[in-house]
Amino acid sequence: MKDALRRMIRANKLSLVSLIVIFLLILFSILAPWLTPYGEADMDLMHRLSPPSAEHLLGTDEAGRDVLTRLLYGSRVSLMVGIVPTLLSMVIGAVLGVTAGYLGGAVDSIIMRLADIVLAFPSMLLAMVIMYTLGDGLFNVFLTLTLMNWGTVARIARAETLKLKTIDYVEAARSIGMSKGRIIMRHILPNCIPTLIVLFTLNVPSAILTESALSFLGLGIQPPSASWGLMVNTGRQYLFNAPWLSFAPSGAIMLAVLSFNFLGDGLRDAIDPRLRRR
């Protein structure tokens, strides 16, 4: 893993830059209260919709709240939504995919048909239906993104397992009577991990984009908590007289997504070139 990172950084300077940007984004979101003199919900009705200035670097919104401050606090939600459900869906997808690949038969068919169903929907519409069923809110956004994304992971983990299953040392483990569970845990899963790491980095940006799209439509995160997508949603009403309201959070989304994409590309080339963009 260390070697791969070194190789990536040597081959691809941009991936190093994006790694730093991601690190800074996470740092800023944690340090938000100390980085800005304003509170997340501090309203200043005398200075509504004021353009970017020295006092308010990115201007203020319709309630006179500082946009940069909202952006910093919003990054907590947006980054968390990118990372947590993606991690969950990785774990679920990997376990299901490896199990399906290793056991084969009816278990395989059932798991993979379930994945087929999830993957058949246009993702945005599936997200909308699940959000409708669950109701809105942060926790349900997590759940929705997890339910949506495990399918791809399962498919790739399964394909990887089918390949690993025939390799000599796995055959050897089987012949000395190692249990299925142990073979999966000791030999199959660890070998899937590099592939899964690449997939993780490439799935985070799509989770961020889905959340922002859901919140943009008003189906995701609900006020008063801020997420970048939600900020765009409220800012859109003022697109022509206060464009910074929607463009600032859009830019933040783009920066985060772009960084993860660059990093994912670099990691993939270094670890697992076979995963070239589907």
Add this chain to the structure above:
Amino acid sequence: MKRLLQAVLVLLLVSLALFVMLRIVPGNPVAVLMGEHANEATIERLTAELGLDQPIHVQFFRYLGGAIRGDFGTSYSLGKPVSQLMGAAFVNTLLLALAAALFAWIVGGLCGLLAAIRKNSIPDRLFMGFSLLGISMPVFMVAMILQYVFGYWLHWLPISGVSDWRSFILPAIALGWNSAGSIARLVRSTLADTLEDDYIDTARAKGLSETAVIWRHALRNTMLPTVTMMALQLSGLLSGAVITETIFSINGIGRLAVQAINGRDIPLLQGTVLFATALVIFGNLIADLLYKVLDPRTRREVKE
């Protein structure tokens, strides 16, 4: 034939999953629909009229039977047959998606082509950096920038709504933007690989001009992966259409789905999502078949 059966099976499972998901929403939809002041008797009568008092499997088969005949029930919020609403909306979505695909193919294809020919040159890096930027921009961001620049600032094109063909230009670019990025990257990587193949050297050795080598030999092999890509894009285009149609106020399938959610209109939501998913499933099927026509090597059944 096997693939067709598979597609139908997946569609059946999808409709079942969708049906179950939308029925476990807490609360009687009729009661929600009528508001707080409805009396018990009316609610009961309407529930029976809509068949919602039947066991769930009976409801499902009834729905499926109707859907096959093109009857998706009546929209609660708009009071019209869902199929009629979807028919009108589908035309708009189809026009939008086609225009977006056209934009993505021309722009993405050209950028990828130019980048591959001059690999690692400045235009190559520029295009590839730009394409990653394209992939990373949320649809609504592209849409709003276009609205701001071409609609509000320059007054060249309408900001939203549909009046004539010009109304489709900005939405099509917004929707096709991401696809253009992925197509550019795909064309570049496959074309660059192909250009290193032996038969390309042969063609050059025969004294063919570089243009002929690229157009007649190399591009043909680039077509294959791009066809697969096209099918994969369909699903993304329909997802993006939800946002694009909402921003530009185009009455398409995606906007209908959003309206359905806001109006808690289950038949309309179910119909639009099922319809869009069916489009994707059969789009993939057609791409698979097309792939077989284009690439004779895959005609034999290959085991996994």
